[in-house]
Amino acid sequence: MKKILIPTDLSPNAGNAIRYALNFCKNINVELVFLHATHPMLDLPDTSLEFYDPIVFQDEKEQLSYVGNHLKFIFEEEKMDLDQLNYRIELRVGFAADEIVESAKQLNCDLIIMGTQGATGLEKLFLGSITYSVIKKTEIPVLAIPTGYQYKEIDKIVFATDYEGISNKHVLAPLFDIANSFDSKVLMFHAIEAKEPIAAYIEELQVWKTEKNFHHVKHTNSIATCEDVTQGIIDFADENNASIIAMIPHSYNFFQNLVHKSKTKEIALESKVPLLVLC
8 A cells, every 4th residue: 555545624623534544554655645626616596606616826836825724734633744644735627526536546646535525515425525426436445434434453354245246366466455554453344134044055165265365364254144244244333343344345346235225324323333344
């Protein structure tokens, strides 16, 4: 992991994600790229100028200063040595989700760290509209930080999986990278709806696939039936005091299916655990 993109809309939740990212990277030699996307001007009738991004009318030099001062305040709060931080600021004009996806690709970033809510203040949603849009569009893993979550040592990562896609070394690489960087244990968890019995072949498949692909990281295997898969994941993460929940989004349409269930909102709202979406 060499470069991490951290989008910011200068909101409190984005600031919280920045604080998490600074602690996350404290002992890792990576470049941090802070991205601020200014929305393009829209000619909306009867719309106050206050509706627009407060820095949209400033030139690039002033914008950099504005964003830089915002970051400097957070750095100082977190007692980070500015001289030892390898970071830069990127300014883009366009819709935030599109600019985040494109910037991460153009800059060859290895990870995107962002909050689950932004300046739009969307309450009671699993992910803010921008974060969810980024997850759907990007090919780069996203670590989504719930509102108010404070960084803690990453010692346990719950990997919620149905075992499809876990042979893809490219997709799993960020998970292994984080686990090895923090000497974390990966807790593989397969939740099955209670109406579906746990067949013996599933347990055998679990052991075979896991030992084949996870032999170089500390890991455990767990499989359980539950009334609701999403709630089962939340409960398992809570019971094990996990630092991160990880998922593969396109595996068997697993992530998409979860997103369309109302219980999915509880992953962020109840567990308060960051979600690592592997792409």
